[in-house]
Amino acid sequence: MKNKLLFLGPPGAGKGTQASIICSNLQLMHLSTGELLRAEVVGDTDIGKQVALIMNKGELVSDEIVLSIVRKKLVNANQAGWLLDGFPRNLLQAKALQTLLDELSQPIQAVVSIEIKDEILIERLISRGRTDDTEEVIRNRLKVYREQTSPLIDFYDQLGMLKAVFGEGDIEDVALRIRKVIE
Ligand code: AP5
Numbered sequence: 169m170k171n172k173l174l175f176l177g178p179p180g181a182g183k184g185t186q187a188s189i190i191c192s193n194l195q196l197m198h199l200s201t202g203e204l205l206r207a208e209v210v211g212d213t214d215i216g217k218q219v220a221l222i223m224n225k226g227e228l229v230s231d232e233i234v235l236s237i238v239r240k241k242l243v244n245a246n247q248a249g250w251l252l253d254g255f256p257r258n259l260l261q262a263k264a265l266q267t268l269l270d271e272l273s274q275p276i277q278a279v280v281s282i283e284i285k286d287e288i289l290i291e292r293l294i295s296r297g298r299t300d301d302t303e304e305v306i307r308n309r310l311k312v313y314r315e316q317t318s319p320l321i322d323f324y325d326q327l328g329m330l331k332a333v334f335g336e337g338d339i340e341d342v343a344l345r346i347r348k349v350i351e
């Protein structure tokens with residue numbers, strides 16, 4: 169089973185849900201930049217103070233902050249593998265990640281792109297109710313995804329790493345589809 173994974177997909181696609189399942193089954197480090205940033209906000213740290221407003225608008229936090237968080241986690245990783253969830257979010261982050269993973273000699277083994285219709289993800293997010301799950305902010309997160317993150321689908325496809333997975337239906341069914349593409 170592949171154990172150096174990256175999950176791509178729009179907000180509400182199920183990246184976090186599916187990443188938790190795989191990481192507990194395969195004992196991988198689950199590296200979610202959204203979760204790490206929310207922990208900074210809750211802890212009211214310097215970084216938390218800088219990012220809270222940006223996150224509540226659904227904009228991207230600066231590459232510099234995100235890259236320093238990810239670098240620290242990957243350099244100090246003590247598990248056999250990892251799963252990146254919600255990172256990278258733009259081409260600059262993707263290229264910086266390639267450089268870092270080259271340094272660490274730990275290439276990505278599969279990029280799973282979770283595909284889902286807008287209506288379904290909007291429904292899912294509104295019923296979850298995180299502070300950035302209001303209709304207005306969700307629409308902005310989707311716009312940011314389309315403009316800045318979705319070009320990564322082609323980027324990883326050209327590197328021969330991309331596995332597209334249909335993200336609608338029961339959580340267990342999606343988990344099985346993902347398992348098949350990371351075998
Ligand atoms: P982040 O936390 O990454 O949020 P996101 O990408 O908008 O995605 P979500 O976490 O909302 O969705 P998900 O795909 O994980 O779905 P989930 O499993 O939760 O980022 C938040 C913010 O942080 C960004 O806007 C930005 O400001 C900042 N940020 C983060 N990373 C950054 C980076 N690299 N660079 C710059 N800024 C960054 O599922 C959603 C809901 O649906 C849940 O309630 C779940 O229970 C439910 N659900 C899941 N699967 C199913 C299913 N199959 N059927 C029914 N319900 C389901």
Ligand code: MG
Pocket residue numbers: 183184185200202254
């Ligand atoms: Mg998430």
